[in-house]
Amino acid sequence: MKNSATMWNMGMACAYLIGIIILNKQFIVWLMRVSTIIFLFLLTSLQFLMAVPVNGQKMSDCKVTIKLEDESLLAGLKKLRHKRISDSIIGNRK
Secondary structure (H helix, E strand, O other): OHHHHHHHHHHHHHHHHHHHHHHOHHHHHHHHHHHHHHHHHHHHHHHHHOOOOOOOOOHHHOOOOOOOOOOOHHHHHHHHHHHHHHHHHHOOOO
16 A cells, blocks of 8 residues: 555656646747757857967068059959969969
8 A cells, every 4th residue: 555655646746747847848948949059159169269379471471562553453453363373383472
């Protein structure tokens, strides 16, 4: 008799918890979404914190002189780009 009463009490507890879960299903779904968003935010933040510094070209390392006579700025930039590409292929970069 004692065991059946214990099982009945456990069954009632499970039924009560299932009732709570059914009533709060929208809250649980919302909580899971918020937890996922927070987890992704933390993961992204850690990636930014772990980033290593890079070595790039400084602005003072490369000096360019270009003379434009009766040309548009766009044409001059295209000429400069073509010159930089050909210089890097030949190996004349300074």
